[in-house]
Amino acid sequence: MREILQKLSDGEISAETAEKMLKTMHIMEIEDFAKMDMCREVRTGVPEAVFAEGKENDEIVKIVMKCADNDGIMVTRLQNDRYQSIKEDLSPLIDRGFKLNYNRKARILVVKEHDPKKIGKIGIITAGTSDIPVAEEARIVAEEVGCDVLRSYDVGVAGIHRLFSQVRIMLEEEVEVLIVVAGMEGALPSVVAGLVDMPVIGVPSSVGYGVGEGGFTALYAMLQSCAPGIAVVNIDNGFGAALFASTIIKSRIKREI
Template sequence: MKEILQKLMNGEISSEEAEKMLKTMQIRELEDFAKIDTGRDVRTGVPEAIFAEGKDDDELVKIVLGFADKGHVIVTRLEKDRYSLIKDELKVLEDQGLELDYNERARIMVVRDHEIEKNGKIGIITAGTSDIPVAEEARIIAEEAGCEVLTSYDVGVAGIHRLFGHIRRMLEKDVKVIIVVAGMEGALPSVVAGLVDVPVVGVPTSVGYGVGEGGFTALYAMLQSCAPGIAVMNIDNGFGAGVFAVTIVKQICKP
């Protein structure tokens, strides 16, 4: 980008040519199945994330390798058996000095070439242990985008006395937003939002019996919450919660 702008300042290219070069430099085509957005991290502050579901293994490997020069990419919804099948093909990245991390619970693989500098804090709370996979997805996304994350898991309304000390700790640590992940009846975000003065991001999970199965009861409960200040993500969307929370923190913590 600097090179293009320098050529424009030197009169070597026209403004129209510079505009075209800036637009095309942000898209890299991989055969006929993918167009890599190489400028997403600059625009949004969040690294490019590749959704693994629906892609065959060969396509997924080619897309990940296509990001190698960026030095930072996240692969979401990558099951352990799929990771085991493709990890040998990705060892070439380690030969290039890149680090590969895989979190089985969150189903996320991260490729990075540097330590992530942290700025701003996010809290993540789950109602139950079964909600942790979605919370872990949110945690990894937030940390890879440059936020420090404090977690408190299994502190839901079935034992409400477990909750208050964890909320106090998060507020004392100056978290700027709290992500609350809950299935079943999805009541926990309303409880938390009624106790804190920071934004709350509710994430319904597909954990529950009967009418709660699939997460819709939790989703409807969060959308209908009488406690103000709640933003609600889609069912099991830990990724979206992480990105939204990071966006809030980055606006608050701008230098």
């Protein structure tokens, strides 16, 4: 944008040409299957990410190779076998100075040149070990937008005594937002929200038996919570929870400036 405005100021292009260039610079079309929003992070504070499910491996490769220069890119819900299949095709990015970090549990590939500026601190808590993949998705995304993350896993209501010391640590470390992931009956976010004076983001996971299978029981329980201060994202949506948490922190930073 700066280059376009400079050319306009220097008389190298007309106002009409500058307007057209500014309009088209926001979108990168990749053949006939993808239109990437290249200015999403500047406009909204939320980075552009690629949802791997439903895309062919070669499509993912083309998207990443084209978009890496735009401050890197994240590929979510990328299974390990698929990453292994495309890893070699993405290797030229390493020669260009990019880091390729893949987290198998979180199923996320992060392509970046540099680490983000730190903006704040969040905590992530899970009810059970089976909820960790969703929590790890939230952790990776939160760290990639500049948050320090404290984790405490497997501290759910089935053994509630495990929780209290972990919450105390979160408070002592002055985390600003808590993300709480729970499946089954989804009770943990309500318990946590009754103990802390900060925003709590509930993430229902698709872990459970019978009527709890698929995460809808946990979702309904979190939406119906009697504890105030809870926001709830979609089932298994660690990605969305992390970005909402970072938005809360960024809002605080803006007020302080």
